[in-house]
Structures are given as structure tokens and as C-alpha cells.
Amino acid sequence: MKYIIRFFLILALLISLIAIGLKITGNGFLIRGVWITYLHGETSATIDDLKFFDSDTIASSEKKSPWDIHPDYNKTTLSDSLKKTLEISESVAFLVLKEDQIIHEEYWDDYSDSSLSNSFSMAKSITTMLVQIAIEKGYIKSWDQKVVDFLDELKGEYVNKLSFKHLSTMTAGLDWNEHYTNPFDITAKTYYGRNVSQLMFDEVSVKMEPGKTYEYQSGATQILGMALEKATGKSLAKMASEWLWKPMGAEHDAFWRIDDNGGKALSFCCFNSNVRDYARFGKLLSHHGNWEGEQLLDSAFISLASSPFKVPYYGYSFWIDDQHFETPIYYMRGILGQYIISIPEKDLVIVRLGKHRLAKAEGSVHPIDFIAICAEVMKDF
Secondary structure, X not given: OHHHHHHHHHHHHHHHHHHHHHHHOOOOHHHHHHHHOHHHOOOOOOOOHHHHOOEEEEOOOOOXXXXXXXXXXXXXXXXXXXXXXXXXXXXXXXEEEEOOEEEEEEEOOOOOOOOOEEOOOXXXXXXXXXXXXXXXXXXXXXXXXXXXXXXXXXXXXXXXXXXXHHHHOOOOOEOOOOOOOOOOOHHHHHHHOOOHHHHXXXXXXXXXXXXXXXXXXXXXXXXXXXXXXXXXXXOHHHHHHHHHHOOOOOOOOEEEEEOOOOOOEOOOOOEEEOHHHHHHHHHHHHOOOEEOOEEOOOHHHHXXXXXXXXXXXXXXXXXXXXXXXXXXXXXXXXXXXXXXXXXXXXXXXXXXXXXXXXXXXOOOOOEHHHHHHHHHHHHHO
């Protein structure tokens, strides 16, 4: 028995020494990351991990706006190929709007129309929409205003040239490695860390001239959100509630993850809502920023955001597919296959939430599952 006790004492000591070492070396975030993932049977971030973090509430309106149900609701059977795509990617929710009415919805694994799910990088599009509204309200002069006007703590050789536009279009030129499997990478530090603002100021710099090269960097949207909060004096959650969530008549509160210190939102990810309320963003985009007669976003900006900037597949934080279909398609996208897809010419909006995303199609930046979803929905609906 004494050997067993000694073993566990030594083990506890080793764990304590490792934890101390990680904190001293600035890698304390790994302790949190391991606890949230591996010690809960996961290997990475999941759609359900909001419960492990603090968050700000994005309050819904007292005046709800339930969706109208299409006369052909759930009368169309999904094709076998689409069913297979949705199942192998472990989808949890799938919804199609036709003419602003729900014509199809389906759920898996005990998820429902009110189940929360992490948006991951779809939050980048939401952050960009909030910046546009802040510009329209006069908090920010234009997309060309320099970010250092609000965040003078930023550093780097080209920091004085960095504008809001560069952050939204992924042409910021940051010293940032977008890597999702390396636990020591800046992306993991930002996701699991406890002081996101300090991390951006201490470990991120503008190393290349902005506006020259497209490079997808979550740090760009994190800085975009920080600058927006500084410009308005409001939290992202408060802005999202006042400027989008309540005007769109969302039926449920949503939640935006924050860090522990100072309550700063993770603007590059981590907006949490359900499939029906996510669909409101698709309707807003399809109607060029107009929500049932109220212009929430300038229609000219919707056209700008959904048009290529530096590369043919990315605009102002929206993905664009001009490669696989004759009709224009633009969409919001998260790392695990979170999609809010707008197909205006077909009067269709598609929302898919799930646990995995399939590989990118050969010679394309667009995932196989996204392409299959669009093709089959346009054929069937």
C-alpha cells in the first residue's frame, strides 16, 4: 500500500511541477485546454464547449419573430447523397429557407431548434457586420480609418498603415500562424487563454505591408473586434443585441464567449446560437441588409462584402463561391462545417451545424460538403 501512496504522491508532484513550468513559460493556457478537451474525451474545440467558458449574453427582443412555415415543409426527401454527406460530417442541425419560410429542417443527436452551437469563424462575418453598422452610426469614419486610432498598443513595422478594411479582408499582414493542431500555436493561445487583449499586444505585430497579400488570420478579426469595442465603448454582445439580434426578432438569447480578464469577446469565433436564429443572418444578407422594411445594413456594403477583394473566394469576412455554380453564392463559415449560405437568385438560405467539416475539393478552397449541400438543395428546392 505504501508504494501505491508513494506513486500517487510522486505523480501529483510531477503534475504540479509541469503546471508550474507551463505557467512560468507563458503556456498556462495548455492546462485549461487539456482539461476542456482531452479530460472530457475530446481532441480539440467542440460545438458544445461554451459551458467551459465565461460569456456575454446577446439579449433577444421581447417581440419575437417566429419563422413562417412553408406549405411544403419537410415534404421533400433529401437525396441519398446529401443525407450521406450530412451524416458522415456528423451534422446536428440542417435548415433550408425558401422565400423566407422554413421548407426543411432536420436534427441529429438530440439537438433541436433551440440547441446552442458554437459558430466558430462565422463570428468573423458577424464582427464585420457590426463594424459596418458602427461606421454608419459614426463611431468609425470609414473602413479606411487606421486601427491605431483606437488601439495604439499595437506594434509592428507597418502598424500605422493597418486599416479596418485590411483586418476584415484578411490582408492585415500580421505575424500570425493560423494552425489548429499545434497546442503551442498562437491560435490555441487565443482560444484557451485568459487575457486575449494582452496576447494581441504582446505577441502579434504587423510585419508586412497591409493590403498586399491575402492570408487567413484569426488574429485579424480579434483585433478588429477589439478596435470596434474601443471605438464604440460597447461590448460586442451589446452591439449584436441592439443592432442585429433584437431588430431581427431572434427567439432566443445568444452568447458570445469572453476571456476571463476584462471580459473581452473572442471576436474571431465563439458566437453561440441555434439553427433557426442563425438563419436570420442568411435572410438579412439575401435581402441586401434589409429586415422586413428596416435597413439594418447598407445594401451597398452587402454587395461589397460578398465581392472578391484580394482573392476570388473571399471578400469582407464572407466566403464567395464563383467556381462551382452559375448563380452567385456567398456564405459564413466555421472550422467544423458551420455554414450560413445565401443564394439570393434562388431565394434560398441554408444553415448547417455539425461536428466535422469534410476536406476541401481538389483545386478549391471550398469544402466538399459545402459544395454537395449547395448542389443538392438547389436541385431539390
